[in-house]
Amino acid sequence: MDEELERDERVFLLGEEVAQYDGAYKVSRGLWKKYGDKRIIDTPIAEMGFAGIAVGSAMAGLRPICEFMTFNFAMQAIDQIINSAAKTSYMSAGLQSVPIVFRGPNGHATGVAAQHSQCFAAWYGHCPGLKVLSPWSAEDAKGLLKAAIRDDNPVVFLENELLYGVAFEVSEEAQSKDFVVPIGKAKVERQGTLITLVSHSRYVGHCLDAAAVLAEEGIECEVINLRSIRPLDMETIESSVAKTNHLVTVEGGWPQFGVGAEICARIMEGPALNYLDAPVIRVTGVDIPMPYAKILEEHSVPQIRDIITAVRKALNI
């Protein structure tokens, strides 16, 4: 964000606690000190209002980054995101653009209970007019966010609170001020031969951990990091399935009408169906509001052992 704020004067950040508090999760640390009140704006607790203000400012020529403390709170503002932002270019036949980024943590953390733990990837992924991104690694986060800010369209950027504290190796290339990751392209994080694991955000890490365990038995898993929920890169998934003949999807969100469900439907509609040797298995969050107690919470979300079990089931071993 610092680089993009420096690069383009029209970019600014608004949201709760983004300025003087340095960000509820410290994502915007140091920005207010550097750029001041004009470009880093603390808002009152008024999601519908400030999201609308952000969208209006984008319509009038600015390039706002609208932070939601979590996407759970964005539900209050969802009308502005969908009806005022996403649909406008289409309704105006291209006369009115809305270059805005809505970002914040999505999905569950730990111990924050039902109202603070929902994954919105499927909800936003459903809507035409939006681009929806879900980074996993630091390289994803940086490259995709810069791409989102530079994009002239509304982008929903789903971060993850638990990933904020995880360190990643970053290449030389990724350290450049102009390092941008293309929107709509998935990344193969690990090459494999026997089965394809597809995931987004935090669960990419889980897939890689599962793959490491399975590799010890000679089961080589290909792990795909979606990066983009909308548009969804089916081509990368289909090429992989053509090679491995087996597919498991992993997500933190609820199963019904979810990201995995969409992948299954599209695999079935496309060329990869002929390459499948077994049905696709979806590993998802449990279909319940998130409980609080630690043991219950742990059993509400996919574990590494669940992914391993799914792989064995798909491969029939």
Add this chain to the structure above:
Amino acid sequence: MLLSVNSMQKMLTIISNVLKGSASKNVARVVAARTYADFTAEATFDVKKCDTHRLDDAPPTKSVLTREDALKYYRTMQVIRRMELKADQLYKQKIIRGFCHLSDGQEACAVGIEAGIKPTDHLITAYRAHGYTYTRGVSVREILAELTGRRGGCAKGKGGSMHMYANNFYGGNGIVGAQVPLGAGVALACKYLDTDQVCATLYGDGAANQGQIFEAYNMASLWKLPCIFICENNKYAMGTSVERSSASTEYYKRGDFIPGLRVDGMDILCVKEATKYAADLCRAGKGPIVMELQTYRYHGHSMSDPGVSYRTREEIQEVRSKSDPISLLKDRMLANNMASVEELKEIDVQVRKEIEEAAQFATTDPEPPLEELCNHIFYNDAPLEVRGTLPWTKLKSIS
């Protein structure tokens, strides 16, 4: 002062008519025969004093009107009036479908506000937007063609009645109240980019109870945004009268800590003066401000509402006969010899012609081509493939 100018002009007209008659065979003419001296070039009118909230002064109670402006305002209001009535006709013929919210009766609001701001200022409103679309620069042709869903419409037929846009005009918004934070956001951009522009942010008496409006009031006030919040109070939100919807019907005071004005929305000069006052306040960095325009719509809420189940025909008739905005302006113009009856009739004829031609276009222009179906999902973006109704149908989208 008005009287003496008036009677002097009348005398000059009489003299010139007499001279015209007697000098018909002569080539040389007398000065009094030239037409510009026939009409009052400029007159000052009394306008109702605005009720104020948290303001030490108020908009002026006298408004200067030039003949040129008077003719312009008259014509513009007539265009809106006739355009809305044409839309009514086309809707009943089923050539316009879906939603159609007409604003006949409220012409002084659109024209008065436009007279009080500059073309470089910004405006946003909700769905009763045809009049504003016109005052903000879109032709009647393009408006009617958008209503009839044709490719010549201002949104190429993709938007319809509620989604028309123009330069510095952000629609046309379908979700009640959502346009108010949007307008405050436009005002934020004005301030951020260091222009001296303001944003007129309109909403109705129904929307005035939306929570997001109060969120917008708070932030606009905190950050001193150059936003003129304008409540078009036409007394009824769909079928619900203001008394039944609002614990406080003093909409100009609802901004609480924000100063407010209550304005006679049927008098175009009152609206103009109040808007200028509000815009000046915002340009001076003292924004925001709330302006309540007391107005009236002759039609029901939309074309599917006859508009008489929740109000009486007598009430509608009374407003038409005593407070019609176009009649009020016309009477003022004629009483002060700013124009002749013939001249205004000529304008009416021209307006009728313009609307007829536009309606002709709107009914004969073809619908958008199917190739357009998926275009403009994104702006300034690479072409993409869109799934059709069937999985193997791949449609093309360009921006």
